[in-house]
Amino acid sequence: MRRRSGGVVWLVGLLGVLWCFGGQVAAVGAAGTGPSEPCVPGTVWEDLSSGTKYMCVYDEMYGGPRWVLLGGGQAGKQAFLAKSSTLGCTLGTVGINRLNGSGADAFVRSYRWPCATTDDRAYQPAGELRARVQVQRYNGGWSTCRDSGFSYSSVTAWSWTVGLDMGGVADCGAGSYRAWGFADVFQGGAWRGSTLISPGLVLP
């Protein structure tokens, strides 16, 4: 197994795009006034007549908790709930940078609320970002063919990458392959994140 930290970022911006998307959903709500109820971070308030929902988050820039409107789509709501936190909305996510016959990379990036642009990137101390990539093969069932294991940031960083060079796959065999990326940021005493991007991997 050949592990590689750093490496060429093939899809620079994919993660940013995902985050911008989440940010846009959130930004809609930022303009709303919100309910008059006391705001306790993490709670959701729903206007039963319209179905409009707000969630209370702790906003570092605002300097305290505030209500934000949740997006209309169920998916958007889940994203926002998952990626907001009283810890400052700093979470990592993952993507696959490089994807071809020779392997795959996964990366993690850390953003601070509102997670909309690169200005919101949040630097983490050494050892508090980690990424991992696995390649699996299907032949009547999935088996892990390669696994980078978690690679931890060795310096203060807001982004970290791990790569896996496949070489040949004769030892894993013919079949359909897929790659998984995993990423976490250490926050509040625990590793959080592990969003995924899993494109089908075209091998060999």
Add this chain to the structure above:
Amino acid sequence: MRLGYLAGAFVALAGMVAALVFLAVTAAGAPRTVAAALGTDGADPPGLAVRRETAIALLTTACLRAAGIAAVPVIEPPTAIPDADLDPVAWAERWGFGVSTSVATPPGPPVVDVNLQAADRAGPAARRRYLTALHGDGRRLGCHESASEQVLGLRERILAPIAPDLARLDRAIEADPAMDAVLAAWQRCVAPVSDSPRSTRHDLGPTLLARFADRLGAVRASPVDLARLQATERRAATAVARCEVAYAADRAPVAATYEGPWVDRHRSTLERMRAAIAAAEAAWPTVSP
């Protein structure tokens, strides 16, 4: 005399037939692919992922304690993959490539790391010492990397002596003239979603990823547009997944003409390596029930 000669010939002939039948039966049951010979064909055995994570945690902890650092095992849950057991086509039908469909995917449960918590509380010097022991200092591997390599790098380490041969086997299969037709069929299959009649197996994945990432950026906050994009991505991914299944099926008979004889030549080596992998896995530390 003549009768004795005939009887002897009969016995010899019967022996030869029996030997041939035995060889045929044995060959029919013998693995004909490298993966099958190594015992890695099909799905991972149940519990293997948990055993790997447990072994990494226990080996890491033992290493840290040997370095004079108080640590407890932090056993990671196996990596969380949605609908992990679905076959490639069914997974693509539900999740596409995982680009636009991964928007809003809830994160996995947080994994509490009491060791890092304690290091954070202990002050900068203790934290540095802990991280150096855990992740190394640039000159030598840390406890985590060492344990991770020991467990996750097991198969590659044991197969290292035959890695060049395996690479040559891969190249020989790909260089077979029959693979031109296999590749052409794959290109025709993916053409409707690849925008190029000459897509290569190296560039199709990145191209499709970039396309859906770009479109996702343009969708912005409209749930209707997102749903439409996700449907498009699922259709494209399903088409590609079906092409991959067809490609694997078309490639198999070409590969078999190389891989079968290769496995026959290296059977004893592969069996030895299979046993070595099994023995090493059995020796991984485990948590007492």
